[in-house]
Amino acid sequence: MSLGLQARQLACERDGRWLFEGLDLDVRCGEIVRIEGPNGSGKTTLLKLLAGQLGDYHGELYWNGERFHKVREHFLANLLYLGHSPGVKAGLTPLENLAWYQALNGDKGDEEQCLNALFHVGLGGFEDVLAGQLSAGQQRRVALARLTLTRRALWVLDEPFTAIDRQGVVALEKQLAAHVQAGGSVLVTTHHALAVSPAVRCVQLG
Amino acid sequence: MWTFIHKWGSPKWFYVMSAKLQPLFWMVSLLLIVTGTVWGLAFAPADYQQGDSFRIIYVHVPAAFLAQSIFVSMALASLVFVVWKIKVADMAAKVMAPLGAVMTFVALFSGAVWGVPTWGTWWMWDARLTSMLILLFLFLGVIALRGAFASRDSGSKAASVLAMVGVINIPIIKYSVDWWFTLHQPATFTLTSRPAMPTEMWLPLLVMVLGFYCFFIALTLMRTRNEILRREINKRWVMDLFQEAR
Amino acid sequence: MLNTPAQGGLWIAFKATLKRDATLMFRRRGELLNPLVFFALVVTLFPIGISPDPVVLSLIAPGLLWVTALLAALLSLDSLFRTDYDDGSLEQLLLTPQPLAALGLAKVVAHWLFTGLPLAIVAPLLGVMLALPAGSYMVLSLSLAIGSASLSLIGAIGAALTVGIARGGVLLSLLILPLYIPVLIFGVGAVQAAINGDGIAAHLAMLGALFAASLLLAPWAIAASLRISING
Numbered sequence: 057m058s059l060g061l062q063a064r065q066l067a068c069e070r071d072g073r074w075l076f077e078g079l080d081l082d083v084r085c086g087e088i089v090r091i092e093g094p095n096g097s098g099k100t101t102l103l104k105l106l107a108g109q110l111g112d113y114h115g116e117l118y119w120n121g122e123r124f125h126k127v128r129e130h131f132l133a134n135l136l137y138l139g140h141s142p143g144v145k146a147g148l149t150p151l152e153n154l155a156w157y158q159a160l161n162g163d164k165g166d167e168e169q170c171l172n173a174l175f176h177v178g179l180g181g182f183e184d185v186l187a188g189q190l191s192a193g194q195q196r197r198v199a200l201a202r203l204t205l206t207r208r209a210l211w212v213l214d215e216p217f218t219a220i221d222r223q224g225v226v227a228l229e230k231q232l233a234a235h236v237q238a239g240g241s242v243l244v245t246t247h248h249a250l251a252v253s254p255a256v257r258c259v260q261l262g
Numbered sequence: 263m264w265t266f267i268h269k270w271g272s273p274k275w276f277y278v279m280s281a282k283l284q285p286l287f288w289m290v291s292l293l294l295i296v297t298g299t300v301w302g303l304a305f306a307p308a309d310y311q312q313g314d315s316f317r318i319i320y321v322h323v324p325a326a327f328l329a330q331s332i333f334v335s336m337a338l339a340s341l342v343f344v345v346w347k348i349k350v351a352d353m354a355a356k357v358m359a360p361l362g363a364v365m366t367f368v369a370l371f372s373g374a375v376w377g378v379p380t381w382g383t384w385w386m387w388d389a390r391l392t393s394m395l396i397l398l399f400l401f402l403g404v405i406a407l408r409g410a411f412a413s414r415d416s417g418s419k420a421a422s423v424l425a426m427v428g429v430i431n432i433p434i435i436k437y438s439v440d441w442w443f444t445l446h447q448p449a450t451f452t453l454t455s456r457p458a459m460p461t462e463m464w465l466p467l468l469v470m471v472l473g474f475y476c477f478f479i480a481l482t483l484m485r486t487r488n489e490i491l492r493r494e495i496n497k498r499w500v501m502d503l504f505q506e507a508r
Numbered sequence: 509m510l511n512t513p514a515q516g517g518l519w520i521a522f523k524a525t526l527k528r529d530a531t532l533m534f535r536r537r538g539e540l541l542n543p544l545v546f547f548a549l550v551v552t553l554f555p556i557g558i559s560p561d562p563v564v565l566s567l568i569a570p571g572l573l574w575v576t577a578l579l580a581a582l583l584s585l586d587s588l589f590r591t592d593y594d595d596g597s598l599e600q601l602l603l604t605p606q607p608l609a610a611l612g613l614a615k616v617v618a619h620w621l622f623t624g625l626p627l628a629i630v631a632p633l634l635g636v637m638l639a640l641p642a643g644s645y646m647v648l649s650l651s652l653a654i655g656s657a658s659l660s661l662i663g664a665i666g667a668a669l670t671v672g673i674a675r676g677g678v679l680l681s682l683l684i685l686p687l688y689i690p691v692l693i694f695g696v697g698a699v700q701a702a703i704n705g706d707g708i709a710a711h712l713a714m715l716g717a718l719f720a721a722s723l724l725l726a727p728w729a730i731a732a733s734l735r736i737s738i739n740g
Contacts, residue, residue, distance in 0.1 A: 435686070
């Protein structure tokens, strides 16, 4: 089955200023698309927009060839978005954090899977420590564990390499590569030079 | 209907058309307010109980009416903005809020002044005055919320939601305040609620109310036009306009 | 590779969000006590500020208890969405396949369980200290329990609108307090009616109606407000 996110003549205005205009963008399966641009060029806004967070834009967005707002639920069920902030609750343990994210998807949740995912991101043994006691990089890793835990076709990642050490970066790059090889797609912004085997397509903003 | 909404939703169209309507409303409002004032102050009969002090009614009641209507119009404009994303509606809602707050204040102030000869005090927790006071806070809340956002667009949307929440609450507040007031054995006498007012008293009042409404429309048109220019300053047609003016 | 949206997941998500917020609040027990301590402290100020005379106190007790409880509930509202906003989980809440209104409601329910309900339970104790006339204690608790549910619902709209604003606390009170007035009127009215020996049914029915209306409308306003705030 084909999957795809298309933007046609996408434009975004904020307070009378155009962040970007006339943007055409295609994200197909098995593809990593990287959004590039200087600070303040609207990368994060574009990502939020493509993740269905923002309602007011000009132009048209399509998911699998259908208009966005018609298939919103289907789209969200296939999207994994990681924003600037990791979305990890300091007052909960990594395990509880992941369990909540699973439940949000309407999933009963499986502790075994959660533990596995935490182990995968190098947090084995930390599952019962409050996330507030973990380092910033470890909190990031809790968020990244969702990539393993939740099977989603489209990943939208805003600066996923922030605060992660070198090994973590290598592991994440591998994971991105594996995801697109399996037919998924990735939309990413990063200042980090991506070393991923399939070609990364770049889209320039600003 | 659709084309009508969309035409008026275009800032340029609104700017051009309102220029034609605006003088008309100014003229009518001036005429009505002057007529109503002279009529009410000089020709209408004095009240048998309150004497001449009742003539404050000719400011108090129109201001109170208008204040409530402004909140409703503001909420309607907000609804139009939220549903159809028509920016002119938001601009209108924005300029209406301070005007509504001022009108509410005028109603409260005239009510307080009226209280001196009737109740012998500047302030009574009278049902009508209490509702007006709450309305003032609602207006101030909408204004403050809009101003608190760093992004103008977010401020607009937030203020719209609050205006709509507020307008749903206004009747509930009014009803509950009335209930509260009757529970606390009201003063035997409330401002303005009188069995039957003779025609020669309420006719000038009607003229004043209409005059206030026209004044509100004229002022809203004027201030919305200013807001349009402020927001669309970088648009082609506004630049052309300034070129012509020069 | 593609998922279809899971059916019947809403209840699971609702329960999980409720449980999560409850866990979080329970882990910060100290903060949980704050509204109650505030309630007791402010109530203590009044006999000192006005008069220790039981006759005077019993006269003002119903209104005083209600106003103080209302303010205590208001104080705790600012943090309702704030931490979620700061750590990014609010953003994630917006992107679940579940309706945001329902998940927002789950958070409000948790808030009520941990602030409104305890306030309603503690209120009779403070009523004793204010010489609240006998026969009105149950009504005080009941009216506070129903009323504070409306307060949480209405207040959450304000909290959602101001969550993106730094130091939105004072603004929140300006937005919300006028909307609290009907609840206050009927809440105090119920207690007063119980003291006077009048029927309390009408007041409680009105409180119930206010609650039903806020339960029906507030979640949508909360959802809309959260969407606005997250983009601020």
